[in-house]
Amino acid sequence: MAIKAIMKVNDVEKAYEIIKNYNGKNNFLLYLKYKITNNKDVLSEYDIQYILNNYDFEPYLVNRVVKISTVLGRKLTEKYDIDFIPEKIKIGSVIGEMGDSLHCYIQYRQSVNPVLAYVNKNDILNPLETVTTENIDVDFDYYDNISKDGRKIKELQKEGVKFLLANKKCILADSMGCGKTTQSIVSAMASKSKKILIVTTASLKTNWKRELMLYNDETDIQILNGSKDTITDKKYIIANYDILSYYYEVPMETVYRTEIISNSKGETEELRYPVMIKSKTNGQMVEKKKKTIRKDIIKECLKNSPLFLNEFDCVIIDEAQKLSNNTSSRYMVLSDFLKRSNPNYVFLLTGTPLTNKPINLYHILKLIDAPICRDYRYYVNRYCDARTFRLKSGKEITTTNGATNLEELREKIKHLYIRRLLTEMTDMVDKHIITKYYDLSDKQTNEYRRLWQEYTEAQAEQGNYESEQYRQLVEGMLVRQYLAKEMVSNTIELVDQLLEEDGKVIIACTFTDEIEAFKKYYKDKAVVYDGKMLPKQKDKAENEFKNNPKVRVFIGQIIAAGVGLNLVVANKMVFNSYSWVAADNAQIEDRIYRLTQKKDVTCIYQLFNDSISQHMYETVMNKKHMMDTIIKSEQNK
Incomplete structure (x- = not known):
């Protein structure tokens, strides 16, 4: 004291x-x-x-109208006794800061004089400084001339390149088929970066190399395939998510628990034991780890991390929606690497930045150090409907699965990404979504109900009494697999009809049994593309479907076939089953709905009435609406 x-x-x-x-x-x-x-x-x-x-703060002029939260709007209404709730204010100059608030002159109405007030930064929905592309000068003719396939950069792609260069750390969220790969490559080259890291999925590494070779020599490109590969001095390094831990060591330390014991003399002694937990990979008991702040451990880890030591100027992360889970190994490695290496440019590429809920979006935004992520508690309370519960053990847990104030969230993040839709292009073909409904037979209905009863009883035995209105339906895997199997005959009949019209058809599946059933029926007329295949097998399947006129059916597992493929040789897709995550379905739809598509596209979803499949479809569509509410295209911002 x-x-x-x-x-x-x-x-x-x-x-x-x-x-x-x-x-x-x-x-x-x-x-x-x-x-x-x-x-x-x-x-x-x-x-x-x-x-x-x-006392040493330098006041600065803003002189800009910004949108504000409803929270601040109501406070201004009450404080100044005005007859409306302001949605915007004009910020004149900022003369100081206190905590999370700006001390600034504001006007809530044009006819009133500016007043000095404190405004919480969280209540300001737009950035005070606007990043423009006016001063970004790129010689696009140069890239058109050196392109080995005669490719010309389109106007919307030029806008994307300028946006990436101006913002440096941002998201390229164009819908699939708009050429995100080309835009990011040209941006990296125009940035004059000397060392560029590209992170993608294992199946897309060769595709990235092909795209890079349109503008670069093959000798400048290295693909990393595993721990035996050493990062060379080549300009472009391509690595897949799953091998990043071989090249970067996240600084961690063991978590200990303390125990006070007394000896026979009555003396006490404090003992430390490592906390043991079950490994998620092999089920063995291992020491629990946590991120460390100890400088000696951090220094040693970075010394053993080639990704850090190579000093990359630019990092391109493809399919960034795969980083929405912050507990995954790939996320922990990349987030720590980006934080400590602080490259000049970080480009996140994804057609679906919001994979499920606003909390997933938070983790993606944190990778580019977005200001909205600097106050986690505010974010989850305001946009994730955070709720805290106390368990019987006394431990408190907070759930962040909700979605609230989405329009406000959209306004806050719209400057961080650029998004253009294929549907907004005047020369783009139409995409039609069709939903077909079937009735289960009496026999199918009885079997469905039996499986569902077994599932709910199993949940009850585990203490999961509250079914959450079908609970987490993804847990009812046997029920979903059964419905997918029963849908196969309907899909075959539908696909056969489509094949009579000429052309090729894609069948989208979730489970192995579906894929095997379709392959057995279509034999040599079909190729399979799933997550169990090696990259070379996937490449062969893709080439056969695109180039062999006798192969007319592509049987694709939704997750595996949802990225990196251009399948515009087909313009019809039939879903035998579909993903619980709206973004997954959108990804595979856009394998045929791309800039290079010449025919109108039709995607057909199939449902059984009064079943999980119908409820699930409605839920997926609601999540798609939530995605569209938060992530807007440039025309709708």
Whole structure:
């Protein structure tokens, strides 16, 4: 307490000394100087803290109208007794900061004079400084001329390149088929970066190499395939998510628990034991780890991390929606690497930045150090409907699965990404979504109900009494597999009809049994593309479907076939089953709905009435609506 008192006295003396000699531009500090000089007033504790925080703060002019939260709008209505709730304010100049608030001059109506007020940064929905592309000069003719396939960069792609270069750390969220790969490659080259890291899925590494070779020599490109590969001095390094941990060591330390014991003499001793947990990979008991702040451990880990030591100027992360889970190994490695290496440019590429809920979006935004991510508690409370519960053990847990204030969230993040849709292009073909409904037979209905009963009883035995209205339906895997199997005959009949019209057809599946059933029926007329195949097998299947006229059916597992493929040789897709995640379905749809598609596209979803498949489809569509609410195209921003 004595130390705190001395510190407080020192602070008071320092504040008085500062304010007496203050000659800066902060009007509030000048007012405090007038008070103690002319009126001999005493400074309050708040005044003292304000002086210490802002005596060297340089006021700056904003002079911009910004949108504000409803929270601030209501506060202004109450404070100034006005007859409406402001949705915008004009911020004149900022003269200081206190905590999370700006001390600034604002106008809530054009006809009133500016007033000095504190505005919480979280309540300002637009950035105070606008990044423009006006000064970004790129010689696009150069890239058109050196392209080995005669490719010309389209106007919308030129806009994307300029956006990436101007914002440096941002998201390229164009819908699939708009040429995100080309835009990011040209941006990286135009940035004059000397060392460029490209992170993608294992199946897309060769595709990235092909795209890079359109503008670069093959000798400048290295693909990493595993721990035996050493990062060379080549300009472009391509790595897949799953091998990043071989090249970067996240600084971690063991978590310990303490135990006080007494010996026979009554003396106490404190013992430390490592906390043991079950490994998610092999089920063995292992020591629990946590991120460390110990400098010696951090230094040693970075010394053993080639990704860090190579000093990449630019990092391109493809299919960034795969980083929405912050507990995954790939996320932990990439987020720590980006934080400590701090490259000049970070480009996140994804056609579906919101994979499920706003909390998933938070983790993606954090990779580009978005300002909205600097206050986690505010974010989850405001946009994820965070709720805290106390368990019987006394431990508190917070759920963040909700979605609230989505329009406000959209406004706050719209400057962080650029998104253009194929549907907005005047020369783009149409895409039609068709939903077909079938009735289960009496026999199928009885079997469905039996499986569902077994599932709900199994949940109850595990203590999961509240079914959450079908609970987490993805857990009812046997039920979903059964419905997918029963749908096969309907799909075959439908696909056969489509094949009579000429052309090729894609069948989208979720489960192995479906894939095997279709392959057995279509034999050599079909190729299979699933997650169990090696990259070379996948490439062969893709080439056969695209180039062999006898192969007319592509049987694709939704997750595996949803990225990196251009299948515009077909323009019809039939879903035998579909994903619980709306973004997964959108990804595979856009394998045929792309810039290079010449025919109108038809995607057909199939449902059984009064079953999980119908409820699930409605849920997926609701999530798609939530995605569209938060992530808007440039035309709708």
